[in-house]
Amino acid sequence: MKTIKLYNNGQFYFANLVTDKEGKVGRCGPEDNSVYKYEVEIKGTPEVLNDKCFVLDVNEVDKYFQEKYSQNKKPVTLSCELIVLGVLDGILELLEDCKKHLVSVKVRIRATPYSHFEAEWIK
Numbered sequence: 001m002k003t004i005k006l007y008n009n010g011q012f013y014f015a016n017l018v019t020d021k022e023g024k025v026g027r028c029g030p031e032d033n034s035v036y037k038y039e040v041e042i043k044g045t046p047e048v049l050n051d052k053c054f055v056l057d058v059n060e061v062d063k064y065f066q067e068k069y070s071q072n073k074k075p076v077t078l079s080c081e082l083i084v085l086g087v088l089d090g091i092l093e094l095l096e097d098c099k100k101h102l103v104s105v106k107v108r109i110r111a112t113p114y115s116h117f118e119a120e121w122i123k
Contacts, residue, residue: 003103006042006055011035012065028080029111037110038065040091048101056095064090080117084109088119 013035014028029036040061042048048055068090078086088107095102103123110116 002046003043004046004048004055005044006058007039008041008058008061009037009039010062010065011037012070014069028078028083028109038087039106039108039110041104041106042091042095043103043105044098044101045103048098050098055098060094061091064094080109080111084117084119088121092121 042055044055050056065087068087084107087109088105091105091107092099095105102121104120106118106120108116108118
């Protein structure tokens with residue numbers, strides 16, 4: 001089977017990442033962390049290409065992170081694990097029109113230089 005893969009990475013921050021004083025609400029990364037790195041990998045058959053011959057415009061991936069987290073003033077109280085699962089769902093929504101041609105989608109969030117959280121959808 002012939003496949004094509006889009007790989008995109010960048011960074012984002014949480015406009016309002018909070019945790020409660022009792023530690024009951026999850027938090028992503030150390031208290032002093034402000035910038036997070038992301039990696040998105042989209043693999044599909046050649047039919048996944050849109051009318052502009054893109055799998056997905058890479059600017060749409062960064063736009064998703066910026067609108068969902070960096071520009072959103074709503075408090076984020078999730079752990080890294082729940083955030084990466086939510087990001088995977090969000091990227092899959094962006095790809096809804098071509099989902100039948102996807103093979104896999106992988107999302108990785110790096111909260112520190114030495115650890116990351118990954119979620120993957122496989123057809």
